Amino acid sequence: MNDLIAIDCRSPAGPHRMAVRSWGSPSASQTVVCVHGLTRVSLDFTPLAERLADRYWVLAPDVVGRGESDRLADPTHYHIGQYAQDLLAMAQQLQRDRLHWVGTSMGGLIGMLLAGTPTPALEFQSLVLNDVGAVVSGPALDRIGQYLGANPHFQTFDQAQALVEKIFAGFGRHTPEQWAFLTRVVVRDDPAGGWRFHYDPAIAVPFQKAIEANAGHAADLDLWPVYDQIRVPTLLLRGALSDLLTAEVAQSMTLRGPRAQLATLPDVGHAPSLLSADQIDLVQDFIVRQSH
Numbered sequence: 001m002n003d004l005i006a007i008d009c010r011s012p013a014g015p016h017r018m019a020v021r022s023w024g025s026p027s028a029s030q031t032v033v034c035v036h037g038l039t040r041v042s043l044d045f046t047p048l049a050e051r052l053a054d055r056y057w058v059l060a061p062d063v064v065g066r067g068e069s070d071r072l073a074d075p076t077h078y079h080i081g082q083y084a085q086d087l088l089a090m091a092q093q094l095q096r097d098r099l100h101w102v103g104t105s106m107g108g109l110i111g112m113l114l115a116g117t118p119t120p121a122l123e124f125q126s127l128v129l130n131d132v133g134a135v136v137s138g139p140a141l142d143r144i145g146q147y148l149g150a151n152p153h154f155q156t157f158d159q160a161q162a163l164v165e166k167i168f169a170g171f172g173r174h175t176p177e178q179w180a181f182l183t184r185v186v187v188r189d190d191p192a193g194g195w196r197f198h199y200d201p202a203i204a205v206p207f208q209k210a211i212e213a214n215a216g217h218a219a220d221l222d223l224w225p226v227y228d229q230i231r232v233p234t235l236l237l238r239g240a241l242s243d244l245l246t247a248e249v250a251q252s253m254t255l256r257g258p259r260a261q262l263a264t265l266p267d268v269g270h271a272p273s274l275l276s277a278d279q280i281d282l283v284q285d286f287i288v289r290q291s292h
Contacts, residue, residue, distance in 0.1 A: 002049070004068065007061070007093055009086040011077040018086050019068035020061045020094075024053035030125070030291055031099040034060040035087070035107025037271060038144065039199055041067035043185035048102070048274050051284055055291075056100070061090060063106070065200040075202035076209075080106070084113050091122050100126045100287045105244070105271050108132035109223070116226035116257075124232040126290035128283055129260070131238055131271035133245045133253050134227035140244035140270065141218035145211055149204025154195040160187045170239065170269030178275050227257045235286040236260040237279070239268035261286070 005020040021042045032052055034045040042060035049058040062069040063083050072078060087110060091097065101124055103111035108129040115124045147167055154160040161183040168182065188198040211218050234257075238250045253260045263282050265272050272279050 002046070005059075005094070007086070007090045009064065009089045011064075011072060011074070011082055011085075013072060013074035013077055016064055016070040016072060018061055018064055018070070018090065020059050020090055021049075022060075023049040023058040024056055026057050026094075028055065028057040030056050031096045032056045032058045032102060032287060033087070033091075033096075033099050034058065034102045035104070035110055036060070036063065036066070037105035037107060038203070039066070039148065039186070039197070040104070041185050041198060043067070044104070044182070045102070045274065046181075046185075048280050048283060051280050052287070056287075057096075059090070059094070059096075061087065063110075065203045067198055071200040071202070075200070075205040078200075078203045079206050080109055080113055083110050087114065088119070088122060097121060098123045098125055100124075100128075100290065102128040102130065102274075102283060102287075103132070104130040104274070105132045109136070112223060112226050112230065115232050116229040118229075126287055127230065127232045127234045127258070128286060129234060129236050130274065131242050131245050133236060133238075133249050134222070134224045134257070135246070135249045136221035136223070137244050137246060138218040138220045140242075141207075141221070142211070143243065145204075145207060145218065148207055149201045151196060151201040153190060154187070155193075157183070157187070157195060160195045168273075170241070170243075170271065171273040172239065172265075172268035174273065174275065178273075181275070182273065224256070227253065230258045232258055233286075233290050234258040234260040235283070236262045237272055237282065238262065238264050239270055239272055240264050240266050241269035242271070244270040 007018045101111040164183040187195040
């Protein structure tokens with residue numbers, strides 16, 4: 001069972017609200033924040049959150065432009081800096097100045113930015129980076145750009161699930177029930193009938209502008225200057241088949257900055273879905289070890 005909290009945020013274009021799901025009790029002594037990937041939503045973390053909820057207050061936002069959160073009037077503000085500001089607003093409004101962070105892909109980038117640029121308003125107890133790191137592969141970003149911003153209409157749920165299974169094939173093997181879950185949380189009813197993805201297609205605008213500015217291909221995103229400033233116990237999950245986080249970069253991350261603990265998951269690409277018991281165990285065990 002989860003509750004939905006509205007957080008008041010601002011961008012240069014004006015105010016917006018970010019929806020945050022919570023599991024467990026606000027009276028818990030420690031908090032876990034789970035932040036999803038580029039086109040995913042808070043409900044992705046349901047199995048992990050339910051596992052953690054007996055000990056922690058678990059918060060999972062729908063990053064602005066996704067799920068139940070507002071859409072921005074000016075899509076040029078769909079970027080990591082804005083998302084980090086929104087997450088700081090969440091921490092301040094909910095009076096959570098110490099937290100554990102679990103970030104998948106984009107959610108990991110937001111966590112790296114916040115952990116690597118310390119502020120008195122927020123202290124990290126631990127950081128889990130799910131298949132994202134100090135260098136984000138340009139070719140992988142090109143692949144993501146092929147579907148980002150599309151706004152397909154599905155006559156049936158099965159059609160939606162077929163595309164979800166294609167787009168997110170990197171998640172690895174899943175049961176039909178798990179694929180149905182991964183589809184159900186990212187589609188919404190279309191008022192005209194059928195289904196559409198539950199995010200603003202305009203989240204692609206800054207992404208596409210960056211690619212256009214680089215002769216039609218995404219450049220590698222180098223975040224070593226941020227990562228090297230992190231001083232938080234860090235767990236790095238990498239799908240063994242990932243095209244976004246290379247094995248070389250992952251290995252280097254164990255030697256630099258927070259010297260992350262690396263767990264490589266076989267038969268998985270980008271990104272581990274954190275639905276299976278073994279993946280949840282890795283995250284839970286790491287967080288519990290840092291909960292002192």
